[in-house]
Amino acid sequence: MKLFQTYDSPFPTRVRLLLYAKGIDAEIIRPPGFGATAESKAEYLNVNPIGRVPALVLDDGRVLPESEVICEYLEDAYPTPSLRPTDPWERARMRLLSRICDFYVVMAMVPLFNFAGRSRRHWEMQAIYDASGKVAEALAYLETFIGSDGYAVGGALTQADGAIAPQLVLASEWIPALFGTPDPLASLPKLAAYWVAIQKDPIASRLIEETREAIAQQQAAAREMAKQAV
Structure with missing residues (x-):
């Protein structure tokens, strides 16, 4: 495979x-x-x-x-161990959280991805702040449905954690660090608590660190390409 x-x-x-x-x-x-x-x-x-x-x-x-x-x-x-809740409602909520990530959070980030690919002299700060606000709005949808037991749904890893964790690396770390915008989790207490808790899970922590390292490598590669283009 x-x-x-x-x-x-x-x-x-x-x-x-x-x-x-x-x-x-x-x-x-x-x-x-x-x-x-x-x-x-x-x-x-x-x-x-x-x-x-x-x-x-x-x-x-x-x-x-x-x-x-x-x-x-x-x-x-490969049904064992399952990363889908057994309860139909919880399973639906798992899928809902993943769908919110795909259709709302990611789409709100697209303008910021585009600005990240430009040199800073071509950044439009008002548009960047507006896009950051849209990301915060999308994250607020997650805030509504996120679990309170340390995981997205219930008390164990599910597919929803794999969808949400990398998005929070981007939304709470990459975007504020690159553009100087506020951390959106500051006004989302349930999602902020989830973000602290999920990083204690060994598998989720591994995924988060892989995402962080890859973003840093891509930023370094982009800077090197920009130098060569001058």
Whole structure:
């Protein structure tokens, strides 16, 4: 089994959560054309024509893209230990939290991703602050539904933790550090408490550190490319 992914993208993180928690052995491959690079994605498009990460390649060569779909497959194929709550309501809430991340939090961050790819002299600070406010609004949706027992749902890791944790690295650490905007968790006590608690879980902590290290590496690579372009 092979997982094509990058460590700085929040989407493959939820897949790695299942791999780590279930002890599934998979070769991790970073495809060309992602991040601060001049490489083409052409080779990767032969694997996943959608051109996004992650993509899971099974031992028989079949390819499955899209993180949520991959997670559902892994849960069905490797049911123990389960990262889906047994209670139908809690399972629905797990899926709701993941959906909020994908459709609200990530979309609110897109303008900030775009500004991060520009030189600082082309930043529009009012637009950046407006986008940061939209991120805070999206995080407030998570605040409404997040659990209070140290995990996103219930008292154990679920797929929702893999969706939320990397988003909070971006929203609470990367965005404020890069743009000088306020930490949105300051006004979201339930989400802030979750953020402190989830970092104590060994698997979640591993995912968070991988995300932090990958973001730092990509920022360094972007700075180096900018120097060479001068």
